Amino acid sequence: MNPLLAFLQSALAGDDEAARSLPRAAAPSSAIFLILRRMRTPLIVLIAIYAVSVLGLTLIPGQDAGGSPWSMGFFHAFYFMSYTATTIGFGEIPHAFTDAQRLWVTICIYLTVIGWAYAIGTLLALTHDRGFRHALAVQRFARKVRGLREPFVLVAGYGQTGCTLGRSLDALGRRFVVLDIDQARIDDLELESLRADVPGLAADARNPEHLVLAGLGHGRLEGVIALTNDDEANLAVVMSAALLRPDVPVVARTVSRPIAERMHAFGTPSIVNPFDRFGDLLRIALRAPAAFRLMEWLTGEPGTELPPSREPPRGRWVICGYGRFGQEVVADLRAEGLEVTIVEPGVAAVDDPSIIVGYGTEPDVLERARLRDAAGFVAATDNDTTNLSLIAAARRANAEIFVVARRNDQTDARLFAASGADYVLVPAELVAHEVLARITDPLAARFIETAPRYGDGWAAVLLARLRERCGLRVPLLWRVHLTPDGAPALAAWLAQDHGPVTIGELLRDPAEPDQSIRAIALAVVRDGRSHRVPADDFALAAGDEILLAGRRSARHALATTLHVPAARDRLLLGPNSPVGWLWRQLARGGRSASAR
Amino acid sequence: MSLEKVIFGFFILLAATLNFGFFLGDIDNPAHHNIYELFAAVVVNLIATVLKFGDRTQIGAVHLATSLVADLQLIAATVVWAVAVYASPAGLDSHAMASIVSLSGGALFANVVSVVLLVIETVSFQRR
Numbered sequence: 173m174n175p176l177l178a179f180l181q182s183a184l185a186g187d188d189e190a191a192r193s194l195p196r197a198a199a200p201s202s203a204i205f206l207i208l209r210r211m212r213t214p215l216i217v218l219i220a221i222y223a224v225s226v227l228g229l230t231l232i233p234g235q236d237a238g239g240s241p242w243s244m245g246f247f248h249a250f251y252f253m254s255y256t257a258t259t260i261g262f263g264e265i266p267h268a269f270t271d272a273q274r275l276w277v278t279i280c281i282y283l284t285v286i287g288w289a290y291a292i293g294t295l296l297a298l299t300h301d302r303g304f305r306h307a308l309a310v311q312r313f314a315r316k317v318r319g320l321r322e323p324f325v326l327v328a329g330y331g332q333t334g335c336t337l338g339r340s341l342d343a344l345g346r347r348f349v350v351l352d353i354d355q356a357r358i359d360d361l362e363l364e365s366l367r368a369d370v371p372g373l374a375a376d377a378r379n380p381e382h383l384v385l386a387g388l389g390h391g392r393l394e395g396v397i398a399l400t401n402d403d404e405a406n407l408a409v410v411m412s413a414a415l416l417r418p419d420v421p422v423v424a425r426t427v428s429r430p431i432a433e434r435m436h437a438f439g440t441p442s443i444v445n446p447f448d449r450f451g452d453l454l455r456i457a458l459r460a461p462a463a464f465r466l467m468e469w470l471t472g473e474p475g476t477e478l479p480p481s482r483e484p485p486r487g488r489w490v491i492c493g494y495g496r497f498g499q500e501v502v503a504d505l506r507a508e509g510l511e512v513t514i515v516e517p518g519v520a521a522v523d524d525p526s527i528i529v530g531y532g533t534e535p536d537v538l539e540r541a542r543l544r545d546a547a548g549f550v551a552a553t554d555n556d557t558t559n560l561s562l563i564a565a566a567r568r569a570n571a572e573i574f575v576v577a578r579r580n581d582q583t584d585a586r587l588f589a590a591s592g593a594d595y596v597l598v599p600a601e602l603v604a605h606e607v608l609a610r611i612t613d614p615l616a617a618r619f620i621e622t623a624p625r626y627g628d629g630w631a632a633v634l635l636a637r638l639r640e641r642c643g644l645r646v647p648l649l650w651r652v653h654l655t656p657d658g659a660p661a662l663a664a665w666l667a668q669d670h671g672p673v674t675i676g677e678l679l680r681d682p683a684e685p686d687q688s689i690r691a692i693a694l695a696v697v698r699d700g701r702s703h704r705v706p707a708d709d710f711a712l713a714a715g716d717e718i719l720l721a722g723r724r725s726a727r728h729a730l731a732t733t734l735h736v737p738a739a740r741d742r743l744l745l746g747p748n749s750p751v752g753w754l755w756r757q758l759a760r761g762g763r764s765a766s767a768r
Numbered sequence: 769m770s771l772e773k774v775i776f777g778f779f780i781l782l783a784a785t786l787n788f789g790f791f792l793g794d795i796d797n798p799a800h801h802n803i804y805e806l807f808a809a810v811v812v813n814l815i816a817t818v819l820k821f822g823d824r825t826q827i828g829a830v831h832l833a834t835s836l837v838a839d840l841q842l843i844a845a846t847v848v849w850a851v852a853v854y855a856s857p858a859g860l861d862s863h864a865m866a867s868i869v870s871l872s873g874g875a876l877f878a879n880v881v882s883v884v885l886l887v888i889e890t891v892s893f894q895r896r
Contacts, residue, residue: 211821216819220815223807
């Protein structure tokens with residue numbers, strides 16, 4: 173939303189009611205208290221030095237210009253000490269000092285210099301103090317979060333997954349707030365070139381206070397995402413969010429089924445398990461390659477080109493590494509009715525005589541796994557170096573084998589791309605894509621998730637249509653709502669009962685009305701019911717929600733049609749439609765007359 | 769017994785007693801009010817204020833507020849004194865003295881509140 177509009181809206185409406193119900197976190201004014209507490213001793217020392225100096229000056233006898241005895245008053249003494257202590261030094265006024273006074277003033281000068289040095293030194297040391305900096309950071313963070321006037325999501329955990337998700341959210345123009353236990357990651361966040369200012373705090377997300385500080389009580393919060401490496405921490409975030417803000421959707425990552433069960437005890441969090449999800453994807457890829465391709469196509473990074481990929485073959489699969497990921501994949505492959513040979517070096521291997529114990533990188537182990545006549549191979553260990561050598565070993569043993577590899581670390585991306593694996597699974601990116609889909613666009617997420625159910629033929633046709641309309645790059649998915657808010661111009665048109673507007677009519681370029689824009693409608697939701705891939709002659713009604721896939725330029729063109737009455741008229745009435753108010757009134761009169 | 773509490777109580781009480789000592793006497797008679805006592809009252813009040821810095825409790829906040837009021841009143845009194853002695857042609861007359869003493873009287877009231885707070889804090893602490 174336009175920040176100015178958002179500001180006006182919030183200023184007029186006075187939103188974030190939900191914020192009231194939660195107690196404020198106690199951090200905000202701690203920095204100033206810390207300063208005051210640390211400055212106590214230096215300030216008292218300074219006051220004492222001034223008091224002793226001034227008192228001494230008033231007590232020591234002096235003489236005036238004529239040589240008669242004269243004693244300095246408090247006013248003059250304070251005046252003198254003020255300019256002496258601050259090293260301004262106007263000289264001896266109002267009369268030249270006696271030697272006794274000079275002796276005292278010498279002492280005072282050193283005393284006050286020490287006093288000031290101590291006070292200023294303490295203040296400067298405070299700015300380097302970790303506790304003070306943390307207090308300042310917390311305060312700044314809390315202020316930024318409170319000042320958010322746009323909808324935002326709370327991201328707990330900013331590792332690889334969080335980073336990927338954050339960049340995508342930012343590219344979509346969505347605001348987010350980050351909590352991470354590691355200060356280095358928060359520092360990275362500040363260095364990253366994101367468009368929006370992202371408040372970030374190094375704090376433990378398990379502590380609900382920190383979550384409240386990060387906007388759990390904020391009225392504009394529209395989602396909580398738990399992506400930390402620690403399943404327990406993710407569970408804690410889900411718990412806090414479910415108990416404190418039951419109205420906000422929660423998405424959490426976990427690779428453990430027991431933890432997922434415990435998360436389900438709290439409300440209805442959306443849980444992403446990358447290993448489980450990958451197993452599902454593999455099954456879809458085996459059963460319905462076109463549907464899988466379509467899903468890949470719709471969840472990819474918009475604007476990138478997807479490389480052509482092989483379809484995973486049916487046959488015997490060999491899997492190296494039988495950890496949590498390996499177990500999920502094996503279970504899914506077996507459920508698909510495929511034979512699986514497992515190679516696992518660790519003693520952790522379950523008591524299963526069919527498991528070949530040994531390192532997959534050793535030639536004799538691969539020999540025993542009969543790699544030569546296997547159809548597929550999965551390098552599933554949690555070590556990238558091992559996985560890379562597994563890929564190489566498998567390729568050497570069988571050049572035709574379909575290789576799936578798990579990549580754990582972002583830094584190895586180039587190596588895996590060069591390794592010749594047919595499919596590289598990156599748990600961090602998988603989670604980021606899933607979460608992004610669920611948090612930003614539940615409609616799109618539902619469409620993509622249910623795509624395999626409609627059969628492979630359907631997916632293939634849709635994919636072909638998409639490619640023909642939108643080109644070979646991954647399309648952007650977006651949603652329009654035909655309400656006076658989301659599409660003022662078109663909603664007004666529909667409200668006036670001018671006759672039906674079909675999807676085919678709408679998806680044209682207002683600049684060249686006989687050309688279609690490079691987008692297609694994936695679904696129309698009307699009264700809670702979803703119409704999948706409506707045909708071009710599907711008539712739209714006010715209140716419809718449309719899910720579209722297409723180019724960025726198409727999105728702009730459509731937005732123009734939906735928002736600008738002149739563009740709408742040009743599109744729906746023809747290029748010579750009247751643009752000004754007067755002409756429109758005249759044209760309307762003419763039309764109704766001719767209709768009569 | 770904590771030394772910090774002793775020092776804290778000492779300065780708060782000393783601020784009040786010095787202030788009271790200066791306030792005592794005919795309101796417009798300069799002979800009854802010693803300027804050194806006013807000076808001491810200002811210094812001790814400032815120290816008491818700094819001692820109250822950084823306490824985040826409710827009672828700590830009120831403590832700090834009373835001290836700030838006392839400081840303000842006493843500094844106003846010294847300014848009036850300096851103006852009367854050095855800048856005004858009339859000198860330190862009974863009118864100026866009355867202003868100084870009444871200002872310090874205001875400060876005394878704030879100091880008394882401060883002492884009362886100290887007593888309340890102490891009593892409620894021991895009851896618990």
